[in-house]
Amino acid sequence: MVFLFSILAVALQLILMPRLAILGIAPDLMLGWVLAFAIWHSEQKKEWFIFLPVLLFDLLAGRPFGVITISLWLVFFFTQWLTSILFKKSDFPAVVSLVLIGTVFYEICRFPLTNLFAAWRLGEPIELSAFYFYAALPLAFFYNTVLSLFFIWVLNKINLFNDGSLFKFK
Amino acid sequence: MKGINRSKLINFFVILAVILLLIFFNLRGLLVAPKDIVFFVANPFLKLFGALDKGIFGTWNFFVALKDLNIENANLKNENAALLNEVTNLKESARENESLRQQLGVAGIKNQKLVMAEVAGYNPVLGQYFLIDKGRNDGLYINMAVVAAGDFFVGRVVEVNDNFSKALLISDSNSSVNTITMESRVAGVVKGNHGLGIVMEMIPIDAQIKIGETVLTSGLNDGIPKDLIVGKITDIVKKENEIFQSATVVPFVDFKSLEQVFVLIR
Numbered sequence: 001m002v003f004l005f006s007i008l009a010v011a012l013q014l015i016l017m018p019r020l021a022i023l024g025i026a027p028d029l030m031l032g033w034v035l036a037f038a039i040w041h042s043e044q045k046k047e048w049f050i051f052l053p054v055l056l057f058d059l060l061a062g063r064p065f066g067v068i069t070i071s072l073w074l075v076f077f078f079t080q081w082l083t084s085i086l087f088k089k090s091d092f093p094a095v096v097s098l099v100l101i102g103t104v105f106y107e108i109c110r111f112p113l114t115n116l117f118a119a120w121r122l123g124e125p126i127e128l129s130a131f132y133f134y135a136a137l138p139l140a141f142f143y144n145t146v147l148s149l150f151f152i153w154v155l156n157k158i159n160l161f162n163d164g165s166l167f168k169f170k
Numbered sequence: 171m172k173g174i175n176r177s178k179l180i181n182f183f184v185i186l187a188v189i190l191l192l193i194f195f196n197l198r199g200l201l202v203a204p205k206d207i208v209f210f211v212a213n214p215f216l217k218l219f220g221a222l223d224k225g226i227f228g229t230w231n232f233f234v235a236l237k238d239l240n241i242e243n244a245n246l247k248n249e250n251a252a253l254l255n256e257v258t259n260l261k262e263s264a265r266e267n268e269s270l271r272q273q274l275g276v277a278g279i280k281n282q283k284l285v286m287a288e289v290a291g292y293n294p295v296l297g298q299y300f301l302i303d304k305g306r307n308d309g310l311y312i313n314m315a316v317v318a319a320g321d322f323f324v325g326r327v328v329e330v331n332d333n334f335s336k337a338l339l340i341s342d343s344n345s346s347v348n349t350i351t352m353e354s355r356v357a358g359v360v361k362g363n364h365g366l367g368i369v370m371e372m373i374p375i376d377a378q379i380k381i382g383e384t385v386l387t388s389g390l391n392d393g394i395p396k397d398l399i400v401g402k403i404t405d406i407v408k409k410e411n412e413i414f415q416s417a418t419v420v421p422f423v424d425f426k427s428l429e430q431v432f433v434l435i436r
Contacts, residue, residue, distance in 0.1 A: 010215075014290070018293070023366060024298075026294045070193070127344070
């Protein structure tokens with residue numbers, strides 16, 4: 001089941017998400033899902049739910065392979081840790097702040113890793129430019145906030161793990 | 171670590187170790203088969219979503235295009251008349267060219283073999299890449315040119331697996347292709363502009379290029395033959411005290427709506 005959902009998510013990301021791109025920046029389902037899963041309060045979270053879709057996506061579309069998986073895994077762990085120590089009251093501003101921190105942290109992980117792989121001629125480096133700061137990053141933050149809120153809402157609605165400790169908005 | 175229990179910390183390091191191991195396997199070329207399996211499983215879903223995308227966005231684009239149909243029709247009629255005249259002249263030139271080749275004993279340009287590939291997916295999140303459903307088994311190699319129907323240059327192959335490949339679009343910031351303008355024969359380098367368009371750079375400041383000129387590949391890049399059509403110049407940017415000028419180039423094809431492409435096999 002997780003595998004099927006992962007494949008569906010990968011297909012969605014590769015076919016339909018590019019249609020929603022603004023200024024060439026498309027929503028990132030994987031990052032939105034990872035952030036939502038990290039912020040969502042539940043004791044029975046299974047790491048497979050984020051690891052498998054991210055790995056499948058990376059195998060299929062990642063270039064160079066490994067950058068997305070490792071960056072998103074670090075983002076998941078870091079955001080989950082922040083959620084548990086800083087934002088125990090998971091209300092709307094806290095979720096938005098966590099998404100912002102998570103998005104920035106993802107870029108911080110992705111940038112040196114991509115450039116490191118590029119040095120080995122395994123991919124193309126990320127070129128930092130003004131466009132990246134005034135357009136790409138704010139748009140990525142906007143998309144991730146919308147996606148994360150949507151995924152948290154879905155997780156609450158379907159009560160995926162049925163453990164009674166679901167995240168509630170105030 | 172405060173806020174994280176021991177088992178979660180162990181999980182984190184175990185999965186991190188697995189990822190690093192997978193990266194190592196990938197460097198050794200051991201992930202080709204898993205990648206092909208993922209593509210094999212995902213391909214039906216990619217096609218299904220592709221059909222949905224075509225249905226939904228195709229219909230939407232049709233209605234959006236309706237309002238500009240009259241203006242576009244008039245423009246196309248004018249363009250058609252101009253092109254008819256140009257085709258007649260070119261046919262005459264081609265005949266002369268063929269006759270001269272025969273007299274001089276020079277062979278014509280050898281036609282390149284093309285492999286048609288379906289665009290399986292597009293990922294603008296990590297750069298301007300798209301997946302195509304042909305790979306090493308079909309004779310594809312890294313750096314081969316990818317074109318749309320009509321010899322319109324689209325990009326080049328940057329990663330090849332057994333049954334699928336990744337192509338880097340010309341509009342990616344990391345794409346850099348040597349080009350030449352068709353009429354004024356001015357050389358330059360076409361680079362991507364964050365997926366938003368393409369720019370021809372490194373044009374000497376005193377070179378006389380014209381708006382509306384067609385830009386072609388110059389054949390100086392490995393794997394990219396000359397005379398593939400890149401686009402049309404729509405704007406020229408000249409700045410004082412600079413030794414180069416640049417030009418905005420608009421491609422003739424919409425990369426996002428590509429369904430089939432051709433890979434030029436050497």
